[in-house]
Amino acid sequence: MLSFLIRRLLQTIPTVLAVVLLVFVLFSVVPGSIVSSMSDDSDPQVELRLKKQRGLDDPVYVRFGSYVAKLATGDFGTSFRTREPVTAMIAKRAWPTLQLIFAAMAFAIVIGVPLGFIAALQPGSIVDTLAMVVAVSGLSIAKFWLGLVLMYLFALKLGWLPSFGYGDGGLKYLLLPAVTLGVSPMALLARTTRAAVLEIMTADFVRTARSKGMSETRVVKWHVMRNALVLILTTMGLQFGALMGQAVVVEKLFSWPGIGSLLVDSVLQRDIPAVQGSILVVVLAFLAINLLIDVLYGVIDPRIRYA
Amino acid sequence: MMFRMFAIVAGLGLALAATAEAQTPRKGGTIRMTAPYGSSFTSLDIHTTQRAQDEIYAKALHRSLYIWNSAEGKPVLELAKEVTVSGGGLVHTFKLRDDAYFHNGRKMTADDIIWSYNRIMDGTKAYPGARFVRVIEGAAAVEKGQAKEISGLKKIDDFTLEMKLTEKVDPGFYFFTALTSIYPADEGAKESFIQKPIGLGPFKFVEHVPGSRIVLERWDRFYKPGKPYADKIIVSIMGEAAARDVAFRNKEIDTSVLGPAQYVAYQADADLKGTIVEVAEVFTRYMGMNPAFKPFADKRVRQAINYAIDTDLIISKLVKGKAYRATSWLPLTAPAYDKAMKPYAYDPAKAKQLLTEAGYPSGFEFEWTTSQNESWGLPIVSAVIPMLDKVGIKAKVKQVETAVLAEVVRSGDYQAFIYSQASGPDPQAALKCFHSSTPQPACNYTNFKNADFDKLVDEAGQADDPAKRVQLLQKANALLYEEAPVWFFNYNKAVMAVQPWLKGIQLNATELTHQNVEDLWVDETSPAK
Amino acid sequence: MKLRANLIIGGALFALAILVGLLAPWLAHTDPVMDANLLNAEEPPSWTWWFGTDDQGRDIYSRVVYGARVSLTVGIISQLINSIIGVALGLSAGYWGGWWDDVVNALTNLMLAIPSLIFALAIMAVLGPGLTSLLIALGLTNWSFTCRIARASALSLRSQGYVQAATVLGYGDLRIMMTQLLPNMLGPIVVIGTLGMGSAVLSEAALSFLGLGVRPPFPSWGSMLSEAREQITTAPWLSVFPGLAIFLTVLGLNLLGDGLRDILDPQSRSRRA
C-alpha cells in the first residue's frame, strides 16, 4: 500500500512539472507590463528597479529555473497586487473552497446516487423517466443562471437562506452555493449510478443472490451497491476536476472567498504569481483527490491490488 | 479659495441628511457596508493599494493628515489642529493632535508621520502613494535611493511638523487619501502588521476573511468625543451586482452601490425609492482619440464625433439618467466649472458637414478599445456605433480587460478608447493632465499638446488670487471644449442605496462609498445585532 | 423505446437551433447590432417585440436568433477542434505506440489534471476576449476524452485481422488509420463530440459571466445572459430567452448524445463519466 502510494506520487511529478511549465509559459506571453499592475506610477526608474528586483529582466529559462526552485520549497512567489506571499493568500482561501467543493459533492451524492438507484430499479417507469429528465436538465443549465434563480428564490422570496458571502462560516451560508455547484455532478452521478446499477443488475452474482431467496432491496443493499460504487467513484473522481472549474463561477456569484474567486480576480488584474499559484494548487488538489480515489478503489474492490 | 457647494444633491439625499440631523445618534449596533468593486480587498497594507475598494475599509481603520469633507467639498485637517503657511506658500507647519491614539494604545507623534511618508517613498516597493508624497521636498531623492530620509519633513517637537513642498499647491489634496495613511512607526515595520493592521481610525481591526469580509470594532480612544457610534462595522465584499441587489432587498446589507439598471429599478420601486442617495463624482467619462491616427489629428473630425453622438439620449436611456452630461473636462462639482457652458448639441448634419470639410465625406473606419464596464465601456460603445454609422464613421470594437485598457491608455497603443478618469477634486491637477509637459503615461492619455492651453494652466498655477485662478482654469476648460480631444460623455453620478436605518451618510464627491464612518449610526430598526 | 424519444427530441431541438442560426437573416426582425434605438429600450415582450427589447432598445428575439450563430459556432467549431486533436493524437498513439504513445499519454494526463474551464480561463486571459480566442480556448482544452477513446480503439483494432491484412497489402499507415481504424471508432467519438458541444455552449456562458466571453457587439446567448443578470428582478425577459435558448440547445445536444450512444456505442453505456 505504502509503496503504491509512493509510486503514484512519483507518477504525478511529471504531470505537475508539465503544469508548472505550461502555466509559466502561458503567462510569460501575457500582454501588459507586469509592473503596471502594481502601480499607476510611471516613474521609469522605479519600474526598472522593480523589474530588476523581481528578476523580470532575466532570460525566461532563468526565471523558470528560479520559479521551480522556489516552488520546491513551497514558495509560490509574491503577489504583484497584494505584495503578500501567494502561498499565504492561497492558504487562507483553501478552506472555503474545500468546504464548498465537498459540500457540493455531498449534495451530488446524497441526491444523485439514490436518484440513480431508484431509476435503475424501475427502468422505463415514470419515476425513471422523471429522474433522468431532472438529470439531463441539470446538465444543460448555465450554472450562474441557476445560482441567480436559487438566490432569488430562497434568499429573497422565501427568506430562508442568506444570499451571499461566507458569513461566520455557518452552514446556512454554504447551502445555496453548494447546491448550485452540486447540480451537475448530481445529474452525472444519477446517470452513472443508473447505468451502473442497470448493468450490475444483469450480472450473474445478482442472479445468485436472488436464487438465495433475497428480496430485491437486500440484493441491492448487499450486492449491487458496493459494486456500483466502483463506477460511481470513477465518475466522482473525474467530476472533482469539473467542480473546481465551476467553483470559479459559483464563488464569484456568491461572493464566496475561495481559490476560484482569487483566481478570477488575479486573472482580471494580471496578478500573474497569484494566477500561477492558484492554478497549480487546483491541479495539485485534483491530483490528490484522484490519488485518494485510487486508494478508495482498493478499499471497495478487493480485486484491485497495489502491487 | 472660492467654494461652491460640492455635492449636487438629489432631493431625497437632502431629505435623508436632514432627518439624520434631527435625530440623536444612537450608540451601538452594527453597520454592514459593502465593497462592490471586485471580489477581494487587495491588501491590508493600505499603502500598497489605490483601489477605491480598499479605501472603504481604510476609512474606518486609518487616518491621514487630511480628510475629505463632503459638506465643504474639500480636504480639511484631520490629524493636525492647525496649519500655518510660510516661505512663499511652500512651507507648511502643522500643529498635530495630541489626542490621537493608535489601536495599540500608543499616542501618535510627528515621528509616525515622518516614518510613514518615508515608507511610502521606498523606491524598491513602488507604493502608489509616492506620487502624492513626492510633492514634499527631498522625497524624490529618497525614492531614488539617494537619501535615507525626506529632507523636507522636519520634526519641531512631538506635535509640531514642518513640511516643505516643491511647488505651490494645497497639500490637502495630496494627503487626504488612505494611500498616505499614518502608520505607527514601530508596529508598521513588523511582519505581523499586514496580518493585523493598526491605525488611528475610529474602528480597530478584528478579522479579515480574504475574499469575503473585514470586521472592525469600535476604538474607544478615538479622538472625536462621543464617536464612533456603532459597535461594529462589517465590510462585505460583493462584486456581483445581481447578488448585491438580492442581498440589499433581503436586508442583509446596509449599503449597496447601484448600476444604471438597478438605479432605474430602485427608483421605480416604492419600497426602495427612499433608499437612493446620489452625488456627482469627480470622474469624467470620455472617448479619447489618438492624434497620431490621421483622421483624429483634425479638430473638425473630433468635433464631428461630438456632434454625431446623441449623448443625452444615451445618458437618459442607457445610463438611465445615472450620469450628468459632460460639457467639457471639469466636472460639475469642480470649483472652476462654468455653468454658462453648453455641451455639444446632437447634430448629425453638422457632423457630416465637418467631416466633409475635413476631407472625409464618406467617413472612415477606426478601432475603438473598450473594457466591459457597463457605465463607460462596451454597452455605451455598442450604442454609439450605430450613431457614428449614420454619419459614415465605422467603429470596430476591440474589447479588453480593465487592467489591459489602463495599460493601453498609458502606452498610447490605440486609435480610440473609452475611459473614466478622475477630473478632481483639484481642478488644477485635473487640467494639468492636458498640459504638454505631462507625459502620456502620467495622465495625458490623449497626448494633448496646445501652447495656449499650457499657458493658461501655468498662469493658474502661479496665481495667488483664487478668483483669478478659477477664471484661468475656466478658460482652459473652454479651450478643451473647443479642441475636443475627446468625446465628452458624462460625469459620473454615483448612486448608493442605503437602508433607512443607516444614518449620517455623507455625499462624498470623490467616491461615494468612502464614508467617514465615525459619523454613521444605525437606529434600532436595523435587523443586525 | 425511450431511447428513441431521446434521439428524436434531442435531434429536433438541435436541428431547430441550427436552422434558426442558418436562417437568422430571414427570421430576425431587425439587425441585432445596428438597430439599437434607445427610444425603445427595455420594452417587455409584446406583439411588436416578441421577446422584448434590451437596455439599448435592440430586439431580443432578433438577438437570440442571431445569437444562435455565435453560440453554435462556438459549440460546433470548438468541439470539432477538440475531436480532431483527440482523434489525431489518440489514433496515432494507439496505432504507432512507442515513445509517441508515451508523449500523448503524458499530454492527456496533463489535460485531465487541469480543469478545462480553468484552462480555458487562463487561455482567454492571455488571448483576450473574442470569438477567435474563445474557439481556441475551448478547442484546446477538452480533447482528452476523445483522445483516450480513440487510443483505446486504435489499440484494440490494430491487432484485428483486417487491419493486419491491410498492412500486409502494403497500405500506408495514414491510409490504414483513415480507412480501417477511423470508421470503426467513429460511433463513440461522435457521441462524445455531441455532448462536448453542449458543454462548450455552457462554457461560453460561464466565461461570459466571468467577463471573458465573445466580443460584442455580436450577441452570443452566453453574453446576453451574462449582461442581463443584473436585471433578473426587474426585467426578467432579458435573461429568460437567452437562458432558455441555451438550456434547450444543450438539452437537445445531451439527449442527442445519449440517443446516439444507445445506437452507436451500446456497450459503453455505463463507462462514460
Add this chain to the structure above:
Amino acid sequence: MTGAPLIEVEDLRIDLDDGSRRVAAAEGISFRISRGETFGLVGESGCGKSITALALIGLLRPPLSIGGGVIRFEGREIQHLSAAKQRDLRGNRIAMIFQEPMTALNPVSPVGRQIAEMFVLHKGKSWREANQLAVEALASVRVPAPERRVNDYPHQLSGGMRQRVMIAIALACGPDLLIADEPTTALDVTVQAEIIELMRNLCAERGTAILMISHDLGLVANVCRRVAVMYAGRIVEERGSADIFRTPSHPYTQGLVASLPRLGSRAALGRTRLKEIAGVVPAITSFPDGCRFNPRCAHATDICRTVVPETDLLEAGGLVRCHHHA
C-alpha cells in the same frame, strides 16, 4: 418413486416477449422429480433447459415469463405464489448452482459472508453465528483451512474452490431440491469429476434431490437415474439413464448418443470419428412447424413437418415425442 413427487412440472410454457409479440421459448414441459432423486435435463445450448430451471426457482426476468402450466412443489402450486413466499422457498428449499463460479459470486464480498447470508436470510441467525456456520459449511465442501478461507474474496480462489463455495451456499440450508445448471462446464476436466462427486455425495447424505442440467449427456447419464432430453423448447425424450444409452428412441437422442465416446466401446468403434448431428439448432423466433427436429432429422416425413408429435409412453418405460419413434 414412492409417494407424491417432490416437484412436478406440468405442461409448462415459457414466453419470450420481444416487444411486439410473444413466442414460446419452451412449451409442453412436464416432468417429476421425487425426493432424493437425481434427474437430468440435457440439450444443446438454447434449447430451453436453463430457463426451465429458472422458472422452477422463480427467477425468470422480463422478457421471459411463465406463459402457462403448473409447477407443484410438495403438491403445492408455486408458480403463482407471492414474491415473499417464493423467496422463502428459494435458497431454503430449492437451491441452485450456476455455471460460471467466477461471475456467479460477488467479486467484492468475502466468500464466507456470501455463505453466511443464507443463514441470516433463512435461519434467522445473527451475522456472528452465521459466519461460524459458514466456516463449517466451507469445511463440509472440503475446502482446506476454512477459517482462513472465509475471508477470501472469489478472485483469490481457484475455479474448483469457487464452485465448492457455490455448493456450500446452495446446500447451506439443506434444501430439498438442488438445481445444478452446468455446474462443471467452466472447470478443468480433472476438477469436474471431484466436484460432481462431492455434490452427489453431499446430496445423498442430506436426501437432497438433484436436477442436473447439462449439454453433456454422458455426464448427466453418469450422475442421474433419469434423464430428459430437450430440443428447441420441448422435451423430446425422458428415460432411465441406462435405457437412454442402450436404446435411444428419439432421432435427436440417437444422434446425441452416437456422438458420445463410449467407455469400453473404443475397440468396437476403432478410430472412426464421432458422429455429429447435421444442421443447427433453430432460433426461438423461427422454430419450424410440426416436430421441431424435422429439418435435421433423417427420418422426417410430411407429418413431421406439419403436426406436432404427442408424447408417447414407451413400453420399456419412459416418454418420447416423435411420430416415428422406435
